[in-house]
Amino acid sequence: MLRFAAYREGQGRILAAALTTAAAAYVVWKIAESPDQAVQFAFNGLSVGAVYALLALGFTLVYSTVWFFDLYYGAAAAMGAYGVFYLRTSETVGGNHVNNPYVSAVFALVVAGVIAWALHESLFRRLERRSNPTTLRAASGLLAATAGIYTGFVLTNPDHLHMLLSPAAGVTVAVAVGGVVYGVLQRLFVGTAAAPLLIISAIAGCVVGAYCGLLVAGAPGSRLYLSWIVSCLVAGAVGVALYRGLYVYMRQRARSPLIMLVASLGVLLAITAATAIVFESAPRPLPRAFGSDSWALWGGNIKGFNVFTVGVAIAGFAGLLLLLKKTALGRTIRAIGDDEEVAKVVGINTTVVIAIVFFIGAVFAAAAGLLSGHDTAIQPRMGLLLMLKGWIASVVGGIGNLYGAVVGGFALGMVEQFGIWDLAGEWKDVISFLILILFLSFWPRGLLPRG
Amino acid sequence: MSIWRVTLVFLLLIPALVVAACADEPTPTPTAAPTATPTPVPPFKIGVMESLTGPGETYGTVSNQAKQLAIDEINAAGGIDGRMIELVVEDSKCSAQDAITAYRKLTDVDGVKIILGTSCSGAMLGAAPLAEADGVVLFSGLATNPDIAEAGDYIFRTAMSDAQLGIDTGNLLWADGIRTLATITEATDYAEGVRRSSVARFEELGGEVVAEERYPSDITDFRSQLTKLFNADPDALHIAAQAEFSGGTIVKQSRELGFDGPIYSEVVPVGATALEVAGEAATGLKAVTADLDPANRVAQRVLQDFRARYDYVTLPWYLGSAYDDVYITAECLKRTGDDQDADGFRDCLYDITWSGAIGENYSFDDKGEVVGLSNLVVEVLPLSERTEENQGYRVLGGAPTP
Numbered sequence: 001m002l003r004f005a006a007y008r009e010g011q012g013r014i015l016a017a018a019l020t021t022a023a024a025a026y027v028v029w030k031i032a033e034s035p036d037q038a039v040q041f042a043f044n045g046l047s048v049g050a051v052y053a054l055l056a057l058g059f060t061l062v063y064s065t066v067w068f069f070d071l072y073y074g075a076a077a078a079m080g081a082y083g084v085f086y087l088r089t090s091e092t093v094g095g096n097h098v099n100n101p102y103v104s105a106v107f108a109l110v111v112a113g114v115i116a117w118a119l120h121e122s123l124f125r126r127l128e129r130r131s132n133p134t135t136l137r138a139a140s141g142l143l144a145a146t147a148g149i150y151t152g153f154v155l156t157n158p159d160h161l162h163m164l165l166s167p168a169a170g171v172t173v174a175v176a177v178g179g180v181v182y183g184v185l186q187r188l189f190v191g192t193a194a195a196p197l198l199i200i201s202a203i204a205g206c207v208v209g210a211y212c213g214l215l216v217a218g219a220p221g222s223r224l225y226l227s228w229i230v231s232c233l234v235a236g237a238v239g240v241a242l243y244r245g246l247y248v249y250m251r252q253r254a255r256s257p258l259i260m261l262v263a264s265l266g267v268l269l270a271i272t273a274a275t276a277i278v279f280e281s282a283p284r285p286l287p288r289a290f291g292s293d294s295w296a297l298w299g300g301n302i303k304g305f306n307v308f309t310v311g312v313a314i315a316g317f318a319g320l321l322l323l324l325k326k327t328a329l330g331r332t333i334r335a336i337g338d339d340e341e342v343a344k345v346v347g348i349n350t351t352v353v354i355a356i357v358f359f360i361g362a363v364f365a366a367a368a369g370l371l372s373g374h375d376t377a378i379q380p381r382m383g384l385l386l387m388l389k390g391w392i393a394s395v396v397g398g399i400g401n402l403y404g405a406v407v408g409g410f411a412l413g414m415v416e417q418f419g420i421w422d423l424a425g426e427w428k429d430v431i432s433f434l435i436l437i438l439f440l441s442f443w444p445r446g447l448l449p450r451g
Numbered sequence: 452m453s454i455w456r457v458t459l460v461f462l463l464l465i466p467a468l469v470v471a472a473c474a475d476e477p478t479p480t481p482t483a484a485p486t487a488t489p490t491p492v493p494p495f496k497i498g499v500m501e502s503l504t505g506p507g508e509t510y511g512t513v514s515n516q517a518k519q520l521a522i523d524e525i526n527a528a529g530g531i532d533g534r535m536i537e538l539v540v541e542d543s544k545c546s547a548q549d550a551i552t553a554y555r556k557l558t559d560v561d562g563v564k565i566i567l568g569t570s571c572s573g574a575m576l577g578a579a580p581l582a583e584a585d586g587v588v589l590f591s592g593l594a595t596n597p598d599i600a601e602a603g604d605y606i607f608r609t610a611m612s613d614a615q616l617g618i619d620t621g622n623l624l625w626a627d628g629i630r631t632l633a634t635i636t637e638a639t640d641y642a643e644g645v646r647r648s649s650v651a652r653f654e655e656l657g658g659e660v661v662a663e664e665r666y667p668s669d670i671t672d673f674r675s676q677l678t679k680l681f682n683a684d685p686d687a688l689h690i691a692a693q694a695e696f697s698g699g700t701i702v703k704q705s706r707e708l709g710f711d712g713p714i715y716s717e718v719v720p721v722g723a724t725a726l727e728v729a730g731e732a733a734t735g736l737k738a739v740t741a742d743l744d745p746a747n748r749v750a751q752r753v754l755q756d757f758r759a760r761y762d763y764v765t766l767p768w769y770l771g772s773a774y775d776d777v778y779i780t781a782e783c784l785k786r787t788g789d790d791q792d793a794d795g796f797r798d799c800l801y802d803i804t805w806s807g808a809i810g811e812n813y814s815f816d817d818k819g820e821v822v823g824l825s826n827l828v829v830e831v832l833p834l835s836e837r838t839e840e841n842q843g844y845r846v847l848g849g850a851p852t853p
Contacts, residue, residue: 301709425676
């Protein structure tokens with residue numbers, strides 16, 4: 001067995017060298033033949049590569065923490081895109097207005113449930129000994145119900161998105177600014193009593209938060225971009241709900257990741273089918289975002305929006321890297337990925353941390369979905385297609401490695417483009433999946449193996 | 452345990468409920484024309500097959516409504532020498548199988564010998580062999596597939612064949628000074644047929660196709676294909692699309708990639724959805740399409756009456772074609788005086804020269820194909836000038852003949 005593996009590895013090395021040389025020679029020859037087309041292909045590759053990279057980042061994060069393929073991931077991408085469509089399209093589908101109270105109610109319920117669970121896990125556990133449990137339960141129930149009703153309001157009134165979201169934006173900014181100011185003050189004035197510092201930072205937070213709330217409320221043009229945030233958050237909430245409602249039980253009962261793979265496949269297909277029923281299966285455009293004009297550059301053309309997508313992918317990568325390497329939460333996530341049992345033993349609440357991982361993963365997928373939707377179009381099946389591409393990108397890059405996810409995403413985008421130089425465009429998917437098969441059989445650890 | 456049993460029962464009930472709900476869906480019922488004055492003479496019975504549900508619903512519905520409009524006009528004016536005409540409508544959907552079922556029902560149960568329909572080429576090709584064998588006239592205003600020309604002696608249509616569209620497109624390209632062409636085609640029978648016949652005519656005239664690409668119906672990103680096409684530096688791009696969405700998206704992404712040459716297409720990329728998707732990028736797009744001539748008075752009156760009665764107008768040429776079919780039928784019934792005389796009716800169609808909504812002095816050749824009609828060339832207007840009335844484009848005139 002070992003000898004075989006070594007043999008295989010040697011074979012893989014020879015093949016890698018041969019393939020890389022051949023591909024490099026081919027690309028150089030082609031670039032010499034038509035530099036303009038090469039530049040344009042490179043731009044196309046960057047645009048789709050950025051989406052693949054975003055998908056691969058989230059995929060890799062989830063996979064390297066729980067070690068199973070969560071196929072809901074694809075549905076999250078479609079939900080991100082369809083969320084924007086749901087909130088920002090006034091047209092009718094099959095005679096019914098797109099914005100439907102029943103659909104909104106479902107998502108409001110999901111959000112309420114997730115908030116209730118989050119309160120139970122975080123606040124309730126800590127305050128249980130100090131306060132009256134009944135009061136606590138009533139309070140958290142009330143909070144969750146309010147959050148659900150608020151979500152319902154936001155989803156059913158897309159025309160007033162900026163007004164409805166301004167309080168939430170204000171509060172979020174106030175808490176964040178207050179926290180940062182408090183942290184800075186604490187370091188500057190070591191030894192001072194906490195109360196005055198708290199008051200000062202609270203005032204600073206309130207002022208900045210109120211100002212931000214006003215800004216949002218007064219900007220009706222920002223509704224499209226607010227809908228991006230809403231659909232990402234909702235897709236994330238559904239991810240958490242699925243984790244808590246489905247996967248937690250399965251992880252307790254059956255330890256085989258295969259069962260969860262099948263269950264999440266069911267989730268993906270169900271959500272895809274439901275999307276096709278509610279929104280019809282025909283592809284549709286999303287409302288026009290900024291950057292739809294293209295710039296001529298070095299003999300090629302690229303849209304401003306594609307540059308923005310690349311920026312989002314890089315920012316997402318940097319953010320995730322900071323989170324994993326520099327924060328306490330990141331360390332616990334990596335600990336769970338290394339060994340969940342040990343993490344549990346040392347006192348990490350693995351359920352909560354994994355829920356956060358699912359949330360982040362779903363938000364990344366939703367962002368990728370809506371960016372790709374704005375760039376081209378949305379259709380119910382897009383989730384499945386994007387998920388497969390994200391998976392290939394993370395296999396190519398090396399599963400579990402964030403650098404690998406970004407490299408794999410952009411590499412896949414480029415290979416797809418340059419690969420069809422002499423082939424018909426229909427071969428794009430064939431090339432992607434051939435690459436997947438090659439990598440799985442010869443270099444299963446990818447370009448940048450997990451350290 | 453009992454709660455689980457109740458749930459199980461509910462779960463089992465769901466499919467049953469769904470089935471029941473589906474069964475309750477209103478099926479299109481044959482609509483009889485209201486008789487203006489009760490007469491002792493039984494009315495002429497004419498069969499109609501349209502795709503009233505399913506994928507061809509838009510076409511079938513507008514065609515059926517135009518026929519009802521025409522038949523009500525004829526009956527209100529006293530019918531044919533005092534005899535009314537009654538239309539027996541069946542849903543042929545957009546498939547050969549459903550067309551055969553509808554055909555059997557019309558001929559066996561209702562005993563009609565003259566059928567107006569169908570709305571889809573597939574349905575037409577399914578029912579045509581039966582009609583040909585039984586000696587029943589099948590007369591369509593909408594089916595455009597070139598194969599229908601060879602379907603038989605009893606098969607007629609006022610719809611122009613896609614082959615004609617290709618010839619007109621090839622001529623237009625050449626007349627506009629296009630010498631090198633790139634084509635992008637959806638991988639469907641219709642789009643492929645349009646491309647083949649257009650390119651055949653274009654090459655016959657001396658043009659050259661420098662690059663061609665095909666795409667499957669479900670993709671939304673055409674940039675890699677378009678990049679390759681534009682790298683061949685063609686004078687113009689030709690789009691043959693089956694779905695409006697892909698047609699519009701290709702136009703949009705072509706402009707995003709910096710292509711500033713002219714773009715040519717058939718009817719699909721100038722549809723309402725396609726123009727909405729493409730936006731300003733579609734400005735100047737030229738399409739060869741069957742459209743009603745703004746100078747034709749009958750056509751304008753029909754459109755006005757149709758809008759007044761149904762409160763919308765779509766697919767104007769097909770509407771006019773369906774409308775004309777009823778009047779041609781009425782004229783032939785007047786000549787034969789018998790709705791069971793399919794042979795007489797057939798000879799009348801070979802003989803007739805008609806002027807109606809879709810054109811003047813048109814007739815049928817020995818294959819039952821309409822002659823004397825031509826496609827129009829339309830050009831998409833800038834975004835600011837597009838209205839619901841002009842449907843986003845202006846008519847440049849008939850397709851040129853070099």
